[in-house]
Amino acid sequence: MPAREHLPAAWREVPVLDVVIPVHNEEKDLGPCVARLRDHLVRTFPYPFRITVADNASTDRTPAVAAGLADSVAEVRHVRLDRKGRGRALRAVWSASDAPVLAYMDVDLSTDLNALLPLVAPLISGHSDLAIGSRLTRSSRVVRGPKREFISRAYNLILRGSLHARFSDAQCGFKAIRGDVARVLLPLVEDTGWFFDTEMLVLAERAGLRIHEVPVDWVDDPDSTVHLVRTAADDLKGVWRVGRALAVGALPLDRLARPFGDDPRDRELTGVPRGLARQLVGFCVVGVLSTLFYLLLYSGFRTFTEAQAANAFALLVSAVANTAANRRLTFGVRGGDRAVRHQAQGLVVFAIGLALTSGSLAALGAASGDPAHSTELAVLVAANLAATVLRFLLLRAWVFPDRHDTPVPPHGTARADDPRNAR
Structure with a gap:
């Protein structure tokens, strides 16, 4: 000192x-x-x-x-x-x-x-x-x-x-x-x-x-x-x-204009981050929060509509939020470029999840007639877990693919206006 x-x-x-x-x-x-x-x-x-x-x-x-x-x-x-x-x-x-x-x-x-x-x-x-x-x-x-x-x-x-x-x-x-x-x-x-x-x-x-x-x-x-x-x-x-x-x-x-210089991750991750482990952690956290959000929505919709409609509405709302969160937090995509396209692709992934969960509900109804609400939730959780694995694979390989053609500036690049250079 x-x-x-x-x-x-x-x-x-x-x-x-x-x-x-x-x-x-x-x-x-x-x-x-x-x-x-x-x-x-x-x-x-x-x-x-x-x-x-x-x-x-x-x-x-x-x-x-x-x-x-x-x-x-x-x-x-x-x-x-x-x-x-x-x-x-x-x-x-x-x-x-x-x-x-x-x-x-x-x-x-x-x-x-x-x-x-x-x-x-x-x-x-x-x-x-x-x-x-x-x-x-x-x-x-x-x-x-x-x-x-x-x-x-x-x-x-x-x-x-x-x-x-x-x-x-x-x-x-x-x-x-x-x-x-x-x-x-x-x-x-x-x-x-x-x-x-x-x-x-x-x-x-x-x-x-x-x-x-x-x-x-x-x-x-x-x-x-x-x-x-x-x-x-x-x-x-x-x-x-x-x-x-x-x-x-x-x-x-x-x-x-940042007076203190850019976040190194902004320079390193211009498009999509490439670390699978990092993406898995982010996807799991977003998935847990999205699932809780979905279950809350489903329980709310279920009070005034039948199971299939409640499932569809809850999945639709939570899917939009899930795609937006994964776009930024899991795969590091910034700005509005391709946002509409990503949401459209996310809706396709949503449709696959809807098919899995709706099919599970249909099978449950055929097997037990009028199942208890707790049984419905248990079946939906299991179906969502299966859909989650498929969703991650589709998001990583199709919606937010690794873009190797994006030029990445070297890590040591410094801003000319960074005041730390003058210290």
Whole structure:
């Protein structure tokens, strides 16, 4: 890390690091947290720093505690927001901060503070644009229950399969970002809650930003107020929203001039990605979500129509969504070129699936007369599994074939306007 005299002049006039602690009803933990964090920074961080308490709509004594800390400790300031949401608090404080490096951590300090300097050092030096603490690397030391461990790993596996994320831990409450990057990136992040972190990281990767990962030691807080099921459900909704936006080209990352350079995958995968294993993972994730979507639609349609019509309507709607998702997420096709043709071919694949599932329903009806609804669903699931295998083969070989005639620029090609070249 550079010595203080070698820092840019503007950095000597403001805190180099602004650490944000988003809180909601944390009157008991806030004081000890700030005291411990300040003591650690005084001992280990060689540059000016600031600690910002972002109180988002607390209803207990948290605002009074935060105001008292801001009055008594020179490095502490307090920001009050009248609406809840960790993402909303971080966006508000980071967007207004004058510090060149911005960070945040959870108030319970579950992450060992010894990882803070390794987290922000690559951002201060200009080596990286964002940095995240990871609980899922081999060298991380984590103490938490099996339920949280399973949910965390399953969630990050979904991100890798559906959004092709390469970072290992989306939700660890220990992250940092360069101030200039935040001013460009944050206006594109829609979520205001817990999915804020994931969306920010996915967009950062797509914008070609460099994300640095730091293994952390992390101990679960047994008194955490995070509602796991509700948070997981909101996160899955966010994954679907971002994935759908990427699939239809709704995000501006592919249309705007990127000040930080292209995503290497955009250069490598101009048409269709060639990795079978990667495609299988993406196809399976999209297939699971599509099947759940199909079953929900079928159950809804079945309440007012007969089985064959409900099956046809549900398959048609889910097939359009499935083709769009596989087009972008599994086979990496961007933009509107050939989109109509791909959907038409997808409908042919849909017709094959309709024939398989309708035939299964017809056979079931002939065998048992008036089968139970649960039996219908079981038969449809089995038929859809068979149709899924055939669908992948047709999508890969016919709808989205590997286009070897597409010229691929070399991996080392750099943009002339990439500011990283000037660092």
